[in-house]
Amino acid sequence: xNPIDQLxxxxxxxxxxxxxxxxxxxSFREQDHVxxxxxxxxxxxxxxYADFCHHGKEEGILFRALEGKELEPxxxxxxxxxxxxxxxxRATTKRLAEANRxxxxxxxxQLALGLRLLHQIxxxxxxxxxxxxxxxxxxxxxYFSEHELTAMETEFAEFDRKVIHEKYRRxxxxxxEE
Ligand SMILES: [Fe+2]
Ligand SMILES: [Fe+2]
Numbered sequence: 313x314n315p316i317d318q319l320x321x322x323x324x325x326x327x328x329x330x331x332x333x334x335x336x337x338x339s340f341r342e343q344d345h346v347x348x349x350x351x352x353x354x355x356x357x358x359x360x361y362a363d364f365c366h367h368g369k370e371e372g373i374l375f376r377a378l379e380g381k382e383l384e385p386x387x388x389x390x391x392x393x394x395x396x397x398x399x400x401x402r403a404t405t406k407r408l409a410e411a412n413r414x415x416x417x418x419x420x421x422q423l424a425l426g427l428r429l430l431h432q433i434x435x436x437x438x439x440x441x442x443x444x445x446x447x448x449x450x451x452x453x454x455y456f457s458e459h460e461l462t463a464m465e466t467e468f469a470e471f472d473r474k475v476i477h478e479k480y481r482r483x484x485x486x487x488x489e490e
Contacts (some may be wrong), residue, residue, distance in 0.1 A: 315374065315464045316449045322366045323441045329357050333434040337427065346426055348416040355412065358405050358433060365475045367398045370444075373467050374452065381455045390448055397440050404433055 313321075333354055340346045375391055383391070408429040415422040456464070 313465065314461060315369075315468050316453060318465075318468055319366070319370065319374070319449070320445060322361075323445065326362050326366065326437055327441065329354070329362075330434050330437050333430060337431055337434065340427060340430075344423070346412070346415060346423060348412050351408070351412045351426065351430060354430070355405060355409050358401070360475070360479050362437070363398070363402060363405070364479070365472065367401075368475075369468055369471055371395060371398060373464060373471060377460070377464060378452060378455060383455070384451070387448070387451050390443070394440070394444065394448065397436070397443075401433060401436055401440075404429055404436075408433060 336347070336350055336354075375395065378387075378391060408426065411422045411426040411429060415426050453461075
């Protein structure tokens, strides 16, 4: 599969998760209570799938390949913006994980912050994805030959193969540090 089409398929999964988060957020607000196990699941999805697996391929493979090309300045600027947005999502997820942990340990003052951060992350993805799909991906394709796209497809598959191993290697590392 064309690497851009693969990224678009991943966007569909991320957007579906976003809809689920939106639905849960509504009930958390109504009940004035957060299901911290659900938020942990959402954080794991964002970290593993949206960030490590998806942003990982965008930044580590697609953007890296584009850095070797003479990009039109607006496209180069857009690529930098997208990286900054990924950084923002990473940092916000970290803050959400901290607030969720504190809330789970009984600090109810973290409820409002946790809800706000979860909402911020959930509402970030549609705009980010639209930006990539409407202004970035198609112009990118013009910089690559068929041969380069096929090579990128192989790189994507190799990257994906490593994700589960890396996820659990990191988990074991974190647990043994505690
Ligand atoms: Fe992205
Ligand atoms: Fe993306």
